[in-house]
Amino acid sequence: MAFSIQVENQTFQANRVFCIGRNYHKHVKELGNTIPDEPVVFMKPASCLVEPEKLLRHPPYGQNLQHEAEVVVLIGQRAEHIMEARARDCIAGLSLGLDLTLRDIQKNLKEKGLPWEKAKCFEQSAPLGNFTMLNDSINLDSISFECRVGPTLRQEGNTRHLIFPIPALIRFLSKHWILVPGDLIFTGTPEGVGPLLPGDEIILGSPQLGKFSWTMVG
Numbered sequence: 100m101a102f103s104i105q106v107e108n109q110t111f112q113a114n115r116v117f118c119i120g121r122n123y124h125k126h127v128k129e130l131g132n133t134i135p136d137e138p139v140v141f142m143k144p145a146s147c148l149v150e151p152e153k154l155l156r157h158p159p160y161g162q163n164l165q166h167e168a169e170v171v172v173l174i175g176q177r178a179e180h181i182m183e184a185r186a187r188d189c190i191a192g193l194s195l196g197l198d199l200t201l202r203d204i205q206k207n208l209k210e211k212g213l214p215w216e217k218a219k220c221f222e223q224s225a226p227l228g229n230f231t232m233l234n235d236s237i238n239l240d241s242i243s244f245e246c247r248v249g250p251t252l253r254q255e256g257n258t259r260h261l262i263f264p265i266p267a268l269i270r271f272l273s274k275h276w277i278l279v280p281g282d283l284i285f286t287g288t289p290e291g292v293g294p295l296l297p298g299d300e301i302i303l304g305s306p307q308l309g310k311f312s313w314t315m316v317g
């Protein structure tokens with residue numbers, strides 16, 4: 100089933116979900132990875148997306164389901180070989196999302212050099228908030244956001260700390276793929292990733308982008 104995204108009076112059908120790994124220094128360190136010299140890209144199918152306020156079911160496997168709070172970019176126009184100075188024109192809107200990850204499965208797959216789909220692309224692995232249209236008041240390099248689990252603050256981030264900022268990601272992605280309206284970019288997570296348990300309420304918030312929540316069931 101198609102996933103519709105509303106931005107003001109425009110409707111988009113979610114297309115590809117590009118995810119960027121290792122894009123905040125302190126998160127790279129907390130997982131014991133090395134700083135990449137170009138963006139680390141993987142994709143989730145749009146069928147992984149979940150709108151706000153929904154219940155999230157733990158996948159039927161894995162022992163350590165973790166939240167990764169991220170700023171998400173919605174592409175609004177066809178974009179091929181876009182320079183950073185023009186990247187902003189390609190963006191229809193911004194939101195927050197969760198790149199849910201089965202950390203134990205990911206560790207195992209990484210050690211074996213195998214693809215990450217079982218760790219990253221399970222059902223409901225990409226909860227996604229509602230979108231704010233990109234307007235002049237939003238500075239792409241200064242979006243602050245946080246992730247709470249129940250009352251506990253788990254992650255605090257700001258896009259000023261991105262290793263590859265949003266315009267650089269659009270330049271890089273549009274060099275390798277032809278971006279089209281409905282493509283999404285999960286821009287990477289800051290430090291503080293941690294486990295989710297049944298009953299947990301996960302709340303993503305940003306003064307610029309709004310507040311969205313989901314609840315874990317068994």
Ligand code: ZN
Nearest residue numbers: 167198287288
């Ligand atoms: Zn991530």
